Amino acid sequence: MVAVGIDCGAKTVKVVLMKDGQIIGKSLVMAGIDTKVSVKEAFDEALQKAGLTRNDVDNIVATGAGKKEAIFTKDIITEVAAAAKGAIYLNPAVRTVVDVGAEEGRAIKVDESSKVVDFAINEKCAAGAGAFTEAMARALEVKIEEMGPLSMKSTQVVPMNAQCAVFAESELVTLVHSKVPKPDMARAIHDAIADRIISMVRRVGIEKEIMLIGGVAHNIGFVDSMSRGLAMEVVIPEAPEFVGALGAALAAGGK
């Protein structure tokens, strides 16, 4: 049985291919102007990696903000359900899943059978999503992948008052003018976004283990701010950005 999960995010499309419950291929491409084209591209790439063709595929399930754009899929599931399935598959001890994507943040409470008990979503405001860190990285003229390592070098806590990403950008300019070192600004940025996310997590209730998924989980500075803010360790899977697609693939496989 070959099952495929496609996660059409705001910024990237992720595909996970599973055969008899094992991951046999995955791919990630940038979501271009036409999501349908990006989905096709990602799907074909994953098939190629697994040495399969479309005819070998038994079932496909799509998820993500652009899930309806994956026109050749038979079925769709919500991002929340996909994240819950993926997280429990990777670590059955997880009870809280925090998913931080490019344009959305989610906190999900799950039980051991990956059933969603409760969830909260922010899709209205960039201050609780990856877009915030991206905008700030641009303002600091730092590459997004360097933000994490940079903030780990911070030696002092600098407060950031602005919540809004647009206002925070102006505030950063002021900090730059007052010669605040970049690592300290990077840490302030990660603390700010973690703060927003944690207040969302509190709405569903914090229960161990906490797993952090989504592309932003690659940012060690953000992970550090999260575990400091929550005062506990957070579990980071090996490929955090693929958990949604994995969940969709599990759904396609009948799990």
Place this chain on the structure above:
Amino acid sequence: MSKEFWRWTESRWTAPDKDWRNGKIITAGADVGSVSSQAVIMVNGELYAYSNMRTGSDSPNSAMNAINWAMEGTGLTLDNIHYTVGTGYGRVNVPFAQRAITEIACHARGANFMYGSTVRTVLDMGGQDCKAIRCDDKGKVINFLMNDKCAAGTGRGMEVFADLLGVSINDVGEFSLKVAEEPPPVSSTCVVFAKSEASGLLRQGWSKEKVLAAYSSAMAHRICTLLERVGLEKEFAITGGIAKNIGVVTRLEKELGIKALIPKYDTQIAGGIGAALFAKAIVEKEKKK
């Protein structure tokens, strides 16, 4: 360096028919906002001179620059001004002010002067915040609501769009009205998301006018909800920089079903006028003692 489309025109003005030397009470109001700073000089409670400029990186300097520009060519010096009130976001950092008063109180007082005592609702649309103020016939605040947390519905948000579309902030209002048919408003509230939504619309072939129209009506809608929460009562006046944006004002009036009073003064100096009037009241009170 690319053109700075967000950069609005700074200005100064002096009353052509007045001389401060004939005045008994000379007061000033300095409104140091997050985006713009104004200094207003009043003689015997009448508007004498003002300046309106962009706030720099530090408040004391911005306040000094504004007052110096307002005094330019008048022969006035700081020593001639009897009392100064500071207001706005940077009100505690006005070096030449004897007192600081909140911008809420100053805007209500200023609007009362600018639009007359019939004003009951003042909407101040500033650079980084938006306030809906209910006031009485003396310009005293009864109630207010503000958004200073989110760039949606503020001047800063419009600046982001001016930059994205390459249209000067002075022209965005007129520009947004050049659409044959009103498009649906952009669906994102957040300016960051609205910006990516707008980029998508441009790629789909939308004209700049149409994108601006969609953003302006979204902004108008957001401000409407603030006004509805505070309770809109006639007469209605708009102050602040966005009051100059005809695209937003027209759409706001349409959604509210009520016309705003036509401004006779620069809408950005309302806070400064209010501050200068409070200064006058303080001077008069001290004289009575």
